[in-house]
Amino acid sequence: MVNFDLTDEQQMLQELARDFANEEIKPNAAQWDKESVYPREAIAKANELGLLTLKIPEEYGGGGMGSFEEVLVLEEFGFGDPGFATAAGSSMLASYPLITGGTEAQKEKYLRMVTDGKIAAYCVTEPGAGSDVQAIQTEAIKDGDEYIINGQKMWITGAGHADWFFVLAYTDKNLGYKGMSGFIVDSDLEGVELGKKEENMGQRCSDTRSVTFNDVRVPAENLIGGKENDGWMNAMKAFDLSRPSISSHAVGNARGAMEEAIAYASERNAFNKPIIRHQAISFMIADMATKIEAARMLVWKAAMKSDSGESNTLEAAHAKRFAADIAMEVTTDAVQIFGGYGYSEEYPVARRMRGAKVVQIFEGSSQIQRLIISREMLQK
Numbered sequence: 001m002v003n004f005d006l007t008d009e010q011q012m013l014q015e016l017a018r019d020f021a022n023e024e025i026k027p028n029a030a031q032w033d034k035e036s037v038y039p040r041e042a043i044a045k046a047n048e049l050g051l052l053t054l055k056i057p058e059e060y061g062g063g064g065m066g067s068f069e070e071v072l073v074l075e076e077f078g079f080g081d082p083g084f085a086t087a088a089g090s091s092m093l094a095s096y097p098l099i100t101g102g103t104e105a106q107k108e109k110y111l112r113m114v115t116d117g118k119i120a121a122y123c124v125t126e127p128g129a130g131s132d133v134q135a136i137q138t139e140a141i142k143d144g145d146e147y148i149i150n151g152q153k154m155w156i157t158g159a160g161h162a163d164w165f166f167v168l169a170y171t172d173k174n175l176g177y178k179g180m181s182g183f184i185v186d187s188d189l190e191g192v193e194l195g196k197k198e199e200n201m202g203q204r205c206s207d208t209r210s211v212t213f214n215d216v217r218v219p220a221e222n223l224i225g226g227k228e229n230d231g232w233m234n235a236m237k238a239f240d241l242s243r244p245s246i247s248s249h250a251v252g253n254a255r256g257a258m259e260e261a262i263a264y265a266s267e268r269n270a271f272n273k274p275i276i277r278h279q280a281i282s283f284m285i286a287d288m289a290t291k292i293e294a295a296r297m298l299v300w301k302a303a304m305k306s307d308s309g310e311s312n313t314l315e316a317a318h319a320k321r322f323a324a325d326i327a328m329e330v331t332t333d334a335v336q337i338f339g340g341y342g343y344s345e346e347y348p349v350a351r352r353m354r355g356a357k358v359v360q361i362f363e364g365s366s367q368i369q370r371l372i373i374s375r376e377m378l379q380k
């Protein structure tokens with residue numbers, strides 16, 4: 001039987017994250033966004049509370065918990081501010097390939113850096129290769145006990161603050177995607193060059209830039225898992241782990257927009273009554289609530305399936321596609337409910353709407369999720 005009740009421990013974790021969102025994220029989110037400030041201090045505080053590394057095993061300083069606990073926390077971060085949720089999530093995204101495929105020494109060194117508060121970033125996308133990951137050009141050539149990496153990565157979240165990168169590169173181009181390997185690259189190595197911070201439409205507190213690798217010499221011990229050509233599977237497995245969390249942050253953003261819309265619609269009068277008393281508005285709220293509830297259930301299922309050790313590729317794609325799309329719809333409707341004030345940056349719903357858009361694009365666009373879903377359905 002499916003049980004939707006949270007355990008006492010899960011409720012406490014959810015409350016801790018909700019308090020953090022209300023006290024540390026919400027009061028600062030507008031300023032971070034306006035000034036494009038990376039929320040370094042708030043990220044450090046969240047890390048000290050253990051909220052950022054729940055899924056890193058305890059032996060490396062993490063929480064040793066599951067996807068389900070992580071989605072509970074990420075919903076609260078998204079409720080606080082979608083930009084903060086993305087900025088705070090880069091280190092876990094980069095850590096997943098290590099958790100699933102790293103050697104003991106790699107985990108001990110690099111996962112511990114993350115639990116100690118260092119930042120990591122996930123470098124897969126390139127200027128000419130986003131959805132089509134096989135089209136990447138970055139190459140790693142073995143030279144003695146080192147690899148020499150050349151290539152350019154694009155749109156890398158957290159790059160400007162990262163201490164290490166997960167980098168996907170070809171070690172054997174003749175093998176197609178089966179010739180890719182994952183590397184850990186320290187950001188202070190010679191030949192690592194950062195681009196300028198991108199001026200994005202939304203989530204402006206998150207740091208996004210290109211990273212160029214010019215003849216970067218990486219010790220062979222930084223080949224993830226110590227084995228060439230395992231990179232593709234590792235990078236894709238990371239998405240199965242991260243998609244429930246990114247979906248949950250979209251649910252939280254939508255929930256925040258709905259709560260703000262309810263509060264505003266209860267106060268704002270038109271035609272001698274609060275606008276929430278006009279059925280067209282209250283039905284919009286009803287539809288928001290249904291969409292949020294449905295998206296949360298998909299997210300929880302994807303997380304639970306991951307925690308049970310089964311493949312959750314299909315469930316994670318359902319959750320990502322649906323949660324990203326409903327967050328866009330709900331935040332857009334929230335702007336509508338605010339009327340002219342919704343179009344102003346004085347109110348939070350405009351920031352939420354701008355912030356919702358990118359979730360339909362990154363970590364596999366809504367179209368790519370549909371490709372995954374249709375492929376999985378055909379296989380069934």
Ligand SMILES: Cc1cc2nc3c(=O)[nH]c(=O)nc-3n(C[C@H](O)[C@H](O)[C@H](O)COP(=O)(O)OP(=O)(O)OC[C@H]3O[C@@H](n4cnc5c(N)ncnc54)[C@H](O)[C@@H]3O)c2cc1C
Binds near residue numbers: 128
């Ligand atoms: C703010 C931000 C942060 C990001 N952070 C990271 C990060 O930390 N690390 C990282 O590696 N990447 C990151 N990305 C990159 C992101 O994952 C890619 O932008 C995304 O995968 C889409 O790739 P693209 O931009 O090259 O678009 P394209 O792949 O060129 O796609 C363009 C459009 O075509 C559609 N499309 C493509 N192929 C198909 C198809 N077969 N069928 C139907 N439609 C298709 C897409 O859905 C999209 O609408 C980030 C991007 C942004 C904007």
